Amino acid sequence: MKHFEDYRGVVDDAVLEEIREKAKAIQGATVAHVNATSYGGGVAEILDSFVLLMNDLGIRTDWRVLHGIPDFFEVTKKFHNALQGQELSFSEEELDLYKFINEKFARFAFLDHDYVIIHDPQPCALIRHIAHTSPWVWRCHIDITNPNPQAWAFMEPYIVEYDRMIVSSEIYKVPDLAIEQDIISPSIDPLSPKNMDLPDQVIEDYLTQYQIPTDKPIITQVSRFDPWKDPEGVLKVYERVKEQIDCRLIFVYNMASDDPEGVKILAKMTEVAKDYLDRGDVLFVRGDDPILVNVMQRISDVVIQKSTREGFGLVITEAMWKGTPVVASNVGGIPTQMVDGVTGYLLEPHDYDGFAEKIRALLEDKSLAQELGRQAKEHVRGHFLITGHLLDYIDLILSL
Structure with a gap:
């Protein structure tokens, strides 16, 4: 079991001492985090380490997972997509189901903590069904720069009942919202199975176990099968790269319990990429094992x-931490963590030729790839490790 002191030597001692000193002011306080899944996706991965470290610092921290049924998660996935701008509409039955599941969970959640932090839209309505005098915070992890009007009109009355809203970037702040908004960047845990250093033998064993060939350069995307991750667009980029460089594309994916779309998109991609899959040029690798994801991010060329x-x-932060060069879309929170041309490359999401050009450059110039990867790792060390994230949350709690 990891402890706070284990991070000494990974981050500056001064950062660790600042966290310890500030945490003293809230030792013994109780904090609850609530989200919709215990595995799959960045929020669950953050909380898996975050809650342990909060407790290690003497801050009594719980993690509650909203209980729902498949139809509920179909609705909340629609909310996720709609809040990110997709044109969708909701029936009264769907909205009633959303309200019912939140109200039902509220009856046995026992969220009587000193501080409550609710993550994302799924449990947002809990605030209306639990009497409380302590501060509640809504943490929004998604891109809400251009939300669907119906979805936002439904969610906003719940959101403004919170004491604070936290977003990942300045661009996500909502103009004229009736509550205070702060920015806290997400983070990775450098000591977690997904990000820790791996011996060469472990890497070799995993490649053998999962039958991952390394006979040609590897391009990898790690993500859920989600329409916003544009898997068909990734395939189009790969086709352009392969015209000049013989390489392999690997999709490393997982399925989260609150995301019913994944199975459908996987089935569609299996058809779209059938010829490449049959030839072994494209591989679909299920990444439920975090060490496997770690391996794939390390052995990938791009x-x-x-x-x-x-x-x-x-997943970008993770790859950067491993010194693997990243080529990514210049959208949402991605440019918050990447410096174009310094820690990787940023392009418009539908610039297939541009993506292919940058990937080819990295495959052809190993020194360029190594330098971008080196600078990317140090950028993550300075800005996006879980220790800094802990400090941000302690500062948040002290400000409430």
Whole structure:
């Protein structure tokens, strides 16, 4: 089991001492985080380490997962897509189901903590059904720069009941919202199985176990099968790269319990990429094992993230931490963490030729790839590790 002191030597001692000193002011306080899934996706991965470290610092922190049914998660996935700008409409039955599941969970959630932090739209309505005098915070991890009007009109009355809203980037702040808004960047845990250093033998064993060939350069996208991750667009980029360089494309994916779309998009992509899959030029690798994801990000020559919307994109942070060059879309929270031409390359999401050109350049120039990767790792060390994230949340709690 990891402890706070384990990060000594990974981050500056001064950062660790500042966290310890500030945490003393809230030792013994109780904090609850609530989200919609215990696995799959960046929020669950953050909380998996975050809650342990909060407790190690003496801050009594719980993690509650909203209980729902498949129809509920179909509705909340629609909310996720609609708040990111997709044109969708909601029936009264769908809205009633959303309200019912939140009200039902509220009856046995026992959220009587000193501070409550609700993550994303799924449990947002809990605030209306639990009597409280302590501060409640809504943490929005998605891109809400251009939300669907119906979805926002439904969610906003719940949101403004919170004491604070937290977003990942300045561009996500909502003009004229009736509550205060702060920015906290997400983070990765450098000591987690997904990000820790791996011995060469472990890497070799995983490549053998999962039958991952390394006979040609590898381009990898790590993501759910989600329309916003544009898997068909990734395939189009790969086709352009392959015209000049013999290489392999690997989709490393997982399925989250609150995302029913994934199975459908996987089935569609299996048909779209059938010829490449049959030849072994494209591989679909299920990444439920975090060490496997770690391996794939390390052995890839280039990591691509061709999202058309992206709240932040922790898979980019993970790849950067491993020194693997990244070519990504200049959308949402991605440019918050990448410096174009310094820690990777940013392009417009539908610039297929531009993506292919940058990937080819990295495959052809190993020194360029290594330099971008080196600078990317140090950028993550300075800005996007979980220790800094802890400090941000302690500062948030002290300000409430």
